[in-house]
Amino acid sequence: MSRLFGTDGVRGLANGELLTPELAVALSASAARVLAESDRSHRPVAVVGRDPRASGEMLEAAVVAGLTSAGADAVRLGVLPTPAVAFLVGALGADLGVMISASHNPMPDNGIKLFAAGGHKLPDAVEDAIEAGMGTAPSRPTGAAIGRVRDDADAVERYVEHLVAATPEPLAGLKVVVDCAHGAASFAAPEAYRRAGAEAVAVHAEPDGLNINDGVGSTHLDPLRAAVVEHGAALGLAHDGDADRCLAVDETGAVVDGDRIMAVLAVGMREAGELVDDTLVTTVMSNLGLHLAMQDAGITVRTTAVGDRYVLEELRAGGFTLGGEQSGHVLLPKLATTGDGLLVGLQLMARMAATKSSLAELAGMVTPLPQVLINVRVGDKAAVAASPAVTEAVAAAEAELGRTGRVLLRPSGTEQLVRVMVEAPTQDAADDVAQRLAAVVGAVS
Structure with missing residues (x-):
């Protein structure tokens, strides 16, 4: 039998054969029990967020039911990006984070991703224990031992404040078009960019539960390219449905992929003494043009297998401070425990502001090979x-x-x-x- 957890949680067609409300109840209840068994000093607390796709409402209800049926308290965060859930697990001192999203997948899909205390991805061993526990029939708490549910109306505000505080340079004078993919960042992204000082033009920021990732966002860049030119913006930023990735468009409408974004950030971090061992971590799929540009800049590139979890493992093992993928998953471990597209967008604009350079000039250090x-x-x-x-x-x-x-x-x-x-x-x-x-x-x- 294949493992339930993939490289990024459990994902599939919502209400199809795999990702059913019954599975969501069983999965979240087992996760709560595994947490309770590891620390019996207090009642476990789990925060639950989701992207705006319609099936998220159904799955959120099932996840909350599973958590509380196992004796854990559930804090509903509402619609917000995946990295916001990871951040809030730590900020609120929660024991578990649950994000309901299928990222860049089409609307009919959905997924459940779990974060451990501190906002880190669960180790494989813990995922295996949760999966094994789904097949058991444990005793259920009753009375006052049943978990309670509350809503956190300030969740997005806390996350936006965190993003702005992590931005090292005022962004005044920068005009950015942000494509929110009708997804989880439809409010948070333009709000964070504006508070950091940029003039933000939001497009595809009207989620209705059905239009997420529909021909827009980080996997469909042509609408953003046109919008940047139309608005005379300094750049465009594109997020996916849960906003853990970021791709960019320069002032001419040319695409700036994850490789080029990492190059811009790596050089800036090296100059500031923040790039540990002058090393960038990326996957084997990064273009040779990135390797050559980094070699010229005196930066070592370490490669991993494809997948942001492998990049994260290498970052942790070496204590490195920057890594990511060509697809726009960029990791900054000193600032976030997981990929955060909004954080990356802010850091990229801060580099533009600090150098008073256009994105085309900064990204031009990398010449991608065909x-x-x-x-x-x-x-x-x-x-x-x-x-x-x-x-x-x-x-x-x-x-x-x-x-x-x-x-x-x-x-x-x-x-x-x-x-x-x-x-x-x-x-x-x-x-x-x-x-x-x-x-x-x-x-x-």
């Missing part, structure tokens, strides 16, 4: 990994490209696919090398 990704369906991923022909083809391609390109073969974690990624000085060269490698991979039986 990249090609081909998914090759195979009969056996292990056979591909062990194939001498594939090994030889990869070595030949790497020798051909030298420092001017990169090759990465990565098996899918869920399908019999091998992803062939090639970066090269020109698009034609990348296409040619990728096609040749894909043919060799596909020929392995």
